[in-house]
Amino acid sequence: MPGKSFRIGPIRPPSEASSLLLQVTRGCTWNRCRFCTIYRDTSFQAFSADSIKKDIDSIASIADTVRGYAKAGRWDLDALNAHLASIENDDERQSFYMVASWLLSGGENVFLQDGNTTALSSGRLSDVLVYLKQTFPQIRRITSYGRASELSRHDAAYFAELKKAGLDRIHSGFESGSDAVLSLIGKGTSQEQQIRAGKNVKAGGIELSIYFMPGIGGKALTAENAEGTAQVVNEVHPDFLRIRTAAIKPGTELFEDFRAGSYRLCSDDDKVREIRRVITLAKGAPTSIVSDHMVNLLQEVNGRLDTDSASLLEMIDRYLDMPEADRRTFQLLRRTLQAYAPGDLKNIPAGRLAALRESVMQESEESWSEQMNALIGRYI
Numbered sequence: 032m033p034g035k036s037f038r039i040g041p042i043r044p045p046s047e048a049s050s051l052l053l054q055v056t057r058g059c060t061w062n063r064c065r066f067c068t069i070y071r072d073t074s075f076q077a078f079s080a081d082s083i084k085k086d087i088d089s090i091a092s093i094a095d096t097v098r099g100y101a102k103a104g105r106w107d108l109d110a111l112n113a114h115l116a117s118i119e120n121d122d123e124r125q126s127f128y129m130v131a132s133w134l135l136s137g138g139e140n141v142f143l144q145d146g147n148t149t150a151l152s153s154g155r156l157s158d159v160l161v162y163l164k165q166t167f168p169q170i171r172r173i174t175s176y177g178r179a180s181e182l183s184r185h186d187a188a189y190f191a192e193l194k195k196a197g198l199d200r201i202h203s204g205f206e207s208g209s210d211a212v213l214s215l216i217g218k219g220t221s222q223e224q225q226i227r228a229g230k231n232v233k234a235g236g237i238e239l240s241i242y243f244m245p246g247i248g249g250k251a252l253t254a255e256n257a258e259g260t261a262q263v264v265n266e267v268h269p270d271f272l273r274i275r276t277a278a279i280k281p282g283t284e285l286f287e288d289f290r291a292g293s294y295r296l297c298s299d300d301d302k303v304r305e306i307r308r309v310i311t312l313a314k315g316a317p318t319s320i321v322s323d324h325m326v327n328l329l330q331e332v333n334g335r336l337d338t339d340s341a342s343l344l345e346m347i348d349r350y351l352d353m354p355e356a357d358r359r360t361f362q363l364l365r366r367t368l369q370a371y372a373p374g375d376l377k378n379i380p381a382g383r384l385a386a387l388r389e390s391v392m393q394e395s396e397e398s399w400s401e402q403m404n405a406l407i408g409r410y411i
């Protein structure tokens with residue numbers, strides 16, 4: 032008997048905002064990154080294939096109910112919302128909302144949660160993928176997270192088997208390609224593992240989306256962070272390089288280092304220069320660089336490294352060439368959702384802009400970086 036709810040984990044990439052979330056593992060196998068607290072209170076658990084299939088059956092049952100509100104190709108949204116509002120149980124309401132949102136946006140993409148799905152054996156994962164696609168034949172893309180160290184244990188044949196079963200893309204938080212930075216942040220992986228993992232994922236026919244954290248190495252390792260990451264991009268040629276600007280949050284070991292004075296925060300400009308350096312060093316890679324998260328200062332850094340580097344660098348340089356008072360003013364407005372791009376400063380009334388320019392320059396660089404770090408941290 033299918034249930035009225037199913038498990039839903041806490042995070043997914045922004046690019047999977049309209050995807051159905053299916054939890055196949057809970058938590059993270061590593062749980063020791065020195066900047067991350069997401070799963071600190073969650074023990075890792077890999078669910079059995081039967082248990083995951085039970086959730087898929089529940090999703091199918093809820094989907095049948097949701098589809099009952101579509102008549103002649105049109106959704107009766109008022110009735111659908113009334114049904115949603117009538118559900119008293121929180122888990123059931125959240126499950127119904129997720130399935131309804133998924134179907135309303137086409138019902139084509141699925142994201143497998145949580146932090147390290149490839150910790151499941153390929154057999155168990157393939158079994159689940161095949162069942163998922165049989166239950167929902169309209170699915171066009173299935174994606175998941177995978178840790179580089181875990182991915183590096185598997186050969187291309189492992190990934191080819193998953194691709195055949197239906198896995199299309201793996202998102203992996205590489206964060207940095209520099210061994211010095213990886214060690215500092217406790218990532219539990221190395222550049223060599225990243226390169227082996229990335230090459231095997233791609234050789235198996237699965238798209239690879241890796242995450243880069245400008246600023247995560249702090250002031251001391253800002254050059255290494257950019258250069259090591261560019262080396263990995265040049266070796267692996269990931270399909271996507273997604274920017275996740277670092278925010279060092281209270282409760283993490285890196286924040287303790289910062290408080291103790293052994294870790295200096297990068298400024299927003301240091302982080303932008305890291306992005307610039309990666310683009311410069313990896314400009315031949317057939318990789319799309321993507322800025323798709325609120326934590327990033329320059330949201331317009333989107334394009335292909337092999338064809339769009341010149342225009343990306345021009346855009347970055349337009350920002351870096353602005354007077355420092357304007358750069359800080361933009362940082363503040365961007366971090367408080369009052370501006371989207373540096374050009375938005377021209378829409379600020381002259382008197383207010385002059386006051387802002389004066390005010391932001393009262394702070395020392397260290398104090399300003401700390402304030403911006405705190406503002407960025409609100410978005411993760």
Ligand code: SF4
Nearest residue numbers: 059062063064067146
């Ligand atoms: S691997 Fe990912 S989820 Fe796990 S501790 Fe590190 S950043 Fe957090």
